[in-house]
Each structure stands twice: as structure tokens, then as C-alpha cells.
Amino acid sequence: MSIGRVAGALGGLIIVAIYLAVTDDLFLTWGNVMNVFRAQSVIFILAIGMTFVILTGGLDLSVASAAGFAGMILGLSFKAGMSPVLAVILCAISGILLGVLNGMLIGMVRISPFVVTLGTMSIYTSVILVVTHGSTVSLFNYPKFDAIQTLANQDAGPFPIILLVIVALYLIAWFVLHRTSFGRAVYAVGSNSEAARLNGLNVPVTLMLVYAVAGLTYALGAIQQDGRLTAAVPIVDPNQMLMVIAAVLIGGMSMRGGEGGLLGTFVGVLFLGVIQNGLTLKGVSAFWQGTVTGLILIAAVGLAVVRETGAMHAVRRRVSGRRKAEATGASVD
Amino acid sequence: MTEAPLIRMRGITKRFPGVTALNGVDFDLLPGEIHALVGENGSGKSTLVKCLYGFVEPDEGVIEVNGVPAAIDSAHRARQLGIVAITQELTLASTLTVAENILMGRLPRGKLGIDWGKVRRQAREALDQTGAEIDENAIVGDLSVELQQEVEIARAISAQSPVLVLDEATSSLSEAATERLMTKLEQLRSQGVAVIFISHRLREVFQCASRATVLRDGQVVATFDLAGVTESDLVAKMVGRRMEDLYGKRPIPKGKVVLSIRNLSTASGTVRDASLEVHEGEILGIAGLVGSGKIELGMAIYGAIPPAARC
Numbered sequence: 069m070s071i072g073r074v075a076g077a078l079g080g081l082i083i084v085a086i087y088l089a090v091t092d093d094l095f096l097t098w099g100n101v102m103n104v105f106r107a108q109s110v111i112f113i114l115a116i117g118m119t120f121v122i123l124t125g126g127l128d129l130s131v132a133s134a135a136g137f138a139g140m141i142l143g144l145s146f147k148a149g150m151s152p153v154l155a156v157i158l159c160a161i162s163g164i165l166l167g168v169l170n171g172m173l174i175g176m177v178r179i180s181p182f183v184v185t186l187g188t189m190s191i192y193t194s195v196i197l198v199v200t201h202g203s204t205v206s207l208f209n210y211p212k213f214d215a216i217q218t219l220a221n222q223d224a225g226p227f228p229i230i231l232l233v234i235v236a237l238y239l240i241a242w243f244v245l246h247r248t249s250f251g252r253a254v255y256a257v258g259s260n261s262e263a264a265r266l267n268g269l270n271v272p273v274t275l276m277l278v279y280a281v282a283g284l285t286y287a288l289g290a291i292q293q294d295g296r297l298t299a300a301v302p303i304v305d306p307n308q309m310l311m312v313i314a315a316v317l318i319g320g321m322s323m324r325g326g327e328g329g330l331l332g333t334f335v336g337v338l339f340l341g342v343i344q345n346g347l348t349l350k351g352v353s354a355f356w357q358g359t360v361t362g363l364i365l366i367a368a369v370g371l372a373v374v375r376e377t378g379a380m381h382a383v384r385r386r387v388s389g390r391r392k393a394e395a396t397g398a399s400v401d
Numbered sequence: 402m403t404e405a406p407l408i409r410m411r412g413i414t415k416r417f418p419g420v421t422a423l424n425g426v427d428f429d430l431l432p433g434e435i436h437a438l439v440g441e442n443g444s445g446k447s448t449l450v451k452c453l454y455g456f457v458e459p460d461e462g463v464i465e466v467n468g469v470p471a472a473i474d475s476a477h478r479a480r481q482l483g484i485v486a487i488t489q490e491l492t493l494a495s496t497l498t499v500a501e502n503i504l505m506g507r508l509p510r511g512k513l514g515i516d517w518g519k520v521r522r523q524a525r526e527a528l529d530q531t532g533a534e535i536d537e538n539a540i541v542g543d544l545s546v547e548l549q550q551e552v553e554i555a556r557a558i559s560a561q562s563p564v565l566v567l568d569e570a571t572s573s574l575s576e577a578a579t580e581r582l583m584t585k586l587e588q589l590r591s592q593g594v595a596v597i598f599i600s601h602r603l604r605e606v607f608q609c610a611s612r613a614t615v616l617r618d619g620q621v622v623a624t625f626d627l628a629g630v631t632e633s634d635l636v637a638k639m640v641g642r643r644m645e646d647l648y649g650k651r652p653i654p655k656g657k658v659v660l661s662i663r664n665l666s667t668a669s670g671t672v673r674d675a676s677l678e679v680h681e682g683e684i685l686g687i688a689g690l691v692g693s694g695k696i697e698l699g700m701a702i703y704g705a706i707p708p709a710a711r712c
Contacts, residue, residue: 247514256505259494266492267506268477326496 073320074332076371080318080364081339088346095349098226105231108341109220110135110296112234112334113289114312116241117167117282119333122316123245124258124278125325126181130170131286132308133192136301138163138283139290140196142216143205143300152215160287166192167283168276175275193304205300213298220295230292237288242330244281254278258325307358314361315340318368340364405468407432407564407595408453408484413462415448422448423459424619430564435586435596437610437627439603440639445619446599450566453597454486455479466564477506485562487570491549495542500524502541503556527559528552532581546573547691554582558589565589566597571605573691583609603632615639656681662702666709671697 088095105112114131121128128134141162145155166188173184207213222229245251253274256264261271294300317323318339319332343360408430415423423445430436438446451457452464455476464471466482473479479486493502500521501508509519524537533551541549550573557565565586571579586596586609598610606613607627615622615638622638660679666672671694679685689695700706 243514249508249510249515252501252505252508252515255497256494256501259496260492263492263494263502263505266476268480269506322496326494 073322073328073372074335075320076368077318077320077332077335077339080368081335081342084339084342084346088342088349092346092349095346100345100349102223102226102228102231104338104341104345105234106221106228106296107344108337109228109230109234110289110293111308111311111315111340112337113237113285113292114308115315115333115337116237116330117285117289118312118316119241119321119328119330120245120254120278120285121181121282122313122321122323123254123325123328124275125261125323126174126275126278127185127313127323128170128181128279128282129185129309129313130166130189130192131282131312132304132306133189133196134163134166134170134283135286135290135293135308136196136304137166137192137290138287139294140200140205140300140302142287142291142294143207144199146207146210146213147205149212152212155212156216156291159291160284163283163285163287163290164280165283167279167281167286170283171276171279174279175272189309196302196304200300200302202302204302206298207294207300208298216291216295217298220292237285238330238334241285245329250274250277255326258327260326310358311340311361314365318365320368320372322372323369404431406430406465407467409463409465409468410449410452411463411465413449413452413459413464415445415452415457415459422619423452426462426616426619426621428614428621429624430595430597431612432563432595433590433593434612435590435598435610437598437600437606437613438616439599439606439613439635440616440622443618444616444639446616447568448619449616450486450568450597450599453479453564454484454566456486480560480562482564483562484564484566485557485560486566486568487554487557489569489572491546491553493541493549493552495540497541498537499528499535499539499541499544499552500537502552503527503537503559505556507560523559524555527555531555531558531585533578545692547575547578550574551578558585563593564595564597566599568599569601571600571602575691579605603635606635607632617641653682655683660702665698665701667694667697667701667706668709669697669706670709672701 085095094100114135118128118131138159142155142159145158146152150158170181170184170188173179174181219229219233224232245254253264253269256267256269257271257274264274265271315336316333317336319328319334319336321328321332340361343364344357347354347357347360406429408428410426410428413423413426413428414421426445426449428449438449440446448457452459453473455473455478458474464473466484471478471482473482473484476486494505503524504520508515509523510516511519521537528535528537531551531554533548533555535544535548535551541552544552550570554570567586571582574582583605586598590596598606600606610627612624613627613630613635614624615635617639622641627635657680658678659681662678663676665675675694675698677685687695687698697706701708
């Protein structure tokens with residue numbers, strides 16, 4: 069992974085952090101910094117899955133809806149009196165299954181990820197409402213839920229437990245992406261799926277697994293979400309999907325796939341978290357957050373495009389693009 | 402030669418909508434031979450080898466590998482059977498390193514997952530084997546097309562498969578790189594590797610191949626040893642008539658000039674001071690080596706690259 073792709077987000081993060089540190093005494097306090105991580109904890113986890121997806125050149129618009137769905141499974145499991153272990157397992161399985169559904173339609177039926185996940189986003193959102201009749205499943209009075217709540221909100225020494233969990237998850241995901249055949253297949257499929265296929269990689273199965281892994285991380289994000297809210301909420305926050313995708317792209321990932329990685333994603337999520345925190349500290353209305361996020365997203369991706377279309381690079385890409393087109397076109401001789 | 406063939410193809414027929422690309426083709430590949438497939442464009446030679454390396458499935462016919470009938474339904478299957486192809490079309494992942502591309506699908510593993518030190522070493526060995534002076538840590542997309550083709554060659558050869566198919570693999574190579582490839586092929590051949598060689602450059606065919614099979618309109622015209630065969634004999638078999646009229650040029654009355662280019666240069670400097678005229682009813686060829694600027698000239702003519710500002 070080249071540090072160049074992350075440089076933009078990292079630079080932005082540092083500049084904003086310095087500005088906030090200088091102008092606001094509260095910003096650089098331990099408590100506040102840990103609060104940034106806590107506030108972004110769900111996004112941090114969901115963005116791992118989105119990183120896998122976008123690495124393959126895909127997109128998952130169903131992220132927030134799938135997380136909402138898995139979170140509702142978790143809530144309903146507790147409500148039915150199940151043990152925390154069983155509830156978490158059911159939640160994880162539901163997330164994986166939602167991902168597998170996306171992945172089969174994308175990898176095997178070969179429908180575009182945008183269309184598939186736009187569809188499943190709508191379906192998952194609606195099914196939650198159907199099942200719950202639109203009412204929140206409050207988990208406040210369930211002693212069995214305490215374990216989840218502790219995980220989501222308590223500290224271990226100076227650190228929030230969830231921050232340690234997030235760091236562990238990023239390390240595991242990094243290992244998977246960089247040290248396993250599956251992880252390299254993710255990069256290869258995103259870079260050139262034809263090359264991947266010719267070298268014996270199973271592209272449909274890789275894609276299916278990628279969305280399954282994503283679904284699993286959505287379930288993990290959902291556990292944290294329920295833990296923070298002490299409830300499973302039937303209304304999917306439309307901002308969440310935007311935040312996750314924006315964070316990954318701000319982190320330097322290319323929508324074409326095959327480039328970028330988890331470091332960028334981590335920085336991207338943190339950057340958006342610091343921005344939110346800064347707006348709050350400065351007393352700016354929360355209504356402005358969407359505007360700021362959108363501007364940063366466009367600026368970050370815009371900068372990457374400008375960098376990539378440096379004169380010679382553009383010509384070379386055009387030539388190799390044409391060769392690629394010839395390679396995939398059917399020819400008789 | 403009485404050796405059992407490595408590859409035996411019998412009655413291979415492949416139809417595409419509106420055209421029969423192959424019509425009952427028989428083909429044998431012996432161990433330790435470089436076997437050229439020659440024929441005009443559309444004669445079916447590429448389709449025939451595509452059946453071998455898993456790009457195209459024949460409608461009829463049998464393929465035997467080492468005497469065992471094989472259904473080759475994917476490139477992966479072909480590789481398992483020991484058939485690896487180098488084609489004109491590049492099949493590299495441009496965002497990944499040279500090393501990872503060379504070992505894609507067979508990355509070596511150590512105790513802690515993929516062993517990247519080993520990946521780099523093995524890739525370096527593969528590149529050294531073919532004499533390619535390319536940094537194994539470079540990102541493939543940053544290399545020129547010619548160097549990318551060399552990566553492709555290093556990858557195929559490092560797979561150490563008993564059958565190598567070269568389908569116009571030399572078309573974007575420089576002369577030096579082609580020379581290196583020829584030497585390498587001869588070395589592999591002496592080790593018992595069988596090579597199917599397709600090139601539109603007959604000089605290369607005569608330089609490296611020991612046998613040739615000529616295809617015309619999807620059918621085998623002849624298979625023969627190349628020793629003692631002249632280029633014009635071969636061409637005569639390819640086109641079905643004598644050499645004299647191969648490039649038979651009929652005088653064509655030229656009409657008036659329809660396109661005139663004067664002192665065209667591109668901003669990158671690849672094209673400098675190019676001038677040419679095209680007349681009505683004329684087919685004008687533009688020739689040159691890789692990197693000579695012929696592609697850029699074409700792109701500048703149809704407006705895909707802006708010309709340099711006039712001084």
C-alpha cells in the first residue's frame with residue numbers, strides 16, 4: 069500500500085486537528101479524543117466491510133440497512149430471552165447471510181453492485197419495519213444485555229474497550245487482506261478481474277466472500293450500535309451509509325478497486341470524526357455536518373483524480389485501457 | 402518422430418455466429434518441439450490455441466493431454482493440465498506490483514500467511530530467468546506496455562509448465578526483448594518443454610520453430626518440418642497461391658487529396674513535424690516500432706491528443 073493515497077486524508081486530518089488544538093482548549097484533552105473514537109465506533113467497524121467491497125471495485129449501499137437488520141436480530145434475540153452468546157451468534161449469522169445474498173447476486177448472477185445493494189438496501193430497511201411494526205426494541209431492562217453495554221461504553225484503563233476492539237478488528241482485517249490468498253484475491257479481482265480469472269482465482273466466490281465478510285462486519289457494527297443506544301432501532305439512519313462510503317473514499321480508495329487499504333479507511337473515519345467533533349466544539353449546528361462531509365468527500369476524491377490525470381499518466385492509462393477492452397472483447401482470431 | 406504427443410487435438414470444430422472458425426482441425430504437439438501455427442488473419446490459429454488455454458470451448462472434437470481426454474473449460478483448468486499461454490492481450494493487474502502479478506494465484510505462504518520476502522525472491526528469479534530488467538517492486542501500471550509484456554512472459558515461463566502457448570506474444574516486444582525470448586524458448590525446448598508459437602512475423606517463425614502447421618479458413622492445410630522450407634513456400638501454403646502475388650499491388654488511380662497534414666507535433670513530443678497526405682481511394686499504412694509514435698500520430702489525427710501549440 070502506498071502512503072501517497074492516504075497522504076491527502078492524513079494531511080487534512082492533521083491540519084484540522086492542529087487548528088482545533090490551537091483554537092479550542094477542550095479538543096486535545098484525553099477525554100475528548102476518546103470521545104471522537106467512541107462517536108465514530110460504529111462507522112469504524114462498518115467501514116472495514118466497505119473497504120473490502122470497494123477494493124473489488126464494488127459498492128454496498130445496503131450497509132446501514134444490513135446493520136439495522138442485524139441489530140434488530142440482536143435486539144429480538146435478547147427480547148426472546150436468549151443468552152448474549154447466542155444473540156451475538158444469531159446477529160453475526162444474519163449479517164453474513166445478508167452479505168451472501170448481495171454477494172451471490174453480484175458475483176454469480178453478475179448484476180451491478182450498485183443495483184443489487186440499492187435493491188437490498190430498500191428490502192432490508194422495509195423488512196425491519198415489517199417485523200417490528202416500526203417500534204423500537206428497548207434493551208434497557210434486560211440484565212443479559214449488560215455484557216454488550218459494557219463492551220460498547222465502558223473503559224479498560226485509559227481506553228474505551230471498543231477502541232481496543234476496533235484496533236483488533238483492523239489488525240485482523242489487515243492480516244486477511246495482506247497475508248492470505250483470499251485477501252490478495254480481493255485486490256486482484258478489483259484490479260483486473262480478467263487477470264484474476266486467468267490466474268486461477270475464483271472471481272464469483274471471491275466476490276461472494278467479500279460481501280459475506282462485509283455482512284459480518286455490519287453485524288459487529290450493529291452490536292456496537294445497539295450497545296450504545298441500549299436499543300435496536302427500526303429506523304435506518306440514512307446518513308450512516310453516506311458516512312461509511314465517504315470515509316473509505318476520503319481515505320484514498322479508488323472506486324475502480326484494487327488500490328488503497330485499511331490504513332486509509334481508518335484515517336478517513338477519524339478525519340470525519342474530528343470534523344464532527346470540531347463542529348460540535350465550535351457550536352456549529354449539526355445540520356451543517358452533511359454539508360461539510362460532502363465537501364470533504366468531493367475535495368478528497370477530486371484531488372485524487374487530479375493527481376491521477378497527470379499528463380503522461382493519462383495517456384498511458386488510455387492505451388492500457390484500450391488493450392484491456394480488446395482483451396475482453398470476443399474475437400475470432 | 403514417433404514420440405507420443407503431449408497434446409493431441411482431433412476434429413476440433415468451433416462455430417461463431419456467422420462463421421466457422423475451425424473445421425475439423427487435427428493437431429499434434431510433441432514434447433521438446435517449437436511448433437509454429439501459421440496462417441492469414443482469420444485462418445483460425447488463435448481460436449485453435451484458445452481452445453487449448455481455456456478461452457474458447459470447441460463445439461466438437463477431442464483434446465488429449467498426455468493421452469488423456471481433457472475438457473478444458475477454463476484457463477485455470479488449462480494451467481492445471483500444464484498449459485500456459487502468453488497472449489498479445491495483457492492480463493496483468495495494473496494496480497499491483499510486478500512480483501505479485503508474476504505469482505498471482507500461487508503466492509508462497511510462510512508461517513504467518515503470505516511470505517512477501519519469498520514472493521519478491523521468486524519473482525526476481527523469474528525475471529532474471531527471462532533476462533528482463535524490471536524492478537519486481539514496481540507497480541505494473543507504471544510500466545510501459547513493452548515492459549508489461551515482459552512481465553507477462555516472465556510469469557508464464559516461471560509457471561514451469563510443460564506446454565507454452567505464445568499467441569502473438571512478440572508483437573509489442575522490442576527486438577532485443579524478442580531476441581531474449583527466442584533464446585529462452587530454445588533453452589526451454591531443450592529441456593523438453595513444448596511450445597506453440599504464433600507470430601505474424603515469419604522471420605521469427607523460421608528462427609525458432611522446428612515444425613509448422615498451416616491453417617487456412619479454419620482447416621489444416623499441412624503440417625511439416627521447417628528444415629529446407631523457404632519463406633515463399635510457407636507463404637504459398639498460407640494463402641493458397643504463389644508468393645509473387647501475395648503483396649500483389651494493383652495500380653489504383655489516386656483521387657484528390659482528402660487529408661493533408663503539415664508539420665504536426667504533439668505536446669508530449671512523441672510526434673514531431675509529421676506530414677502526410679491521403680488521397681481518395683487510398684489505403685495509407687503507418688508503420689513503426691513500439692514507441693515510435695505511430696499510435697500517437699493516429700490519435701492526434703482523429704483528435705484524441707491535442708497537437709502542440711504552434712510557435
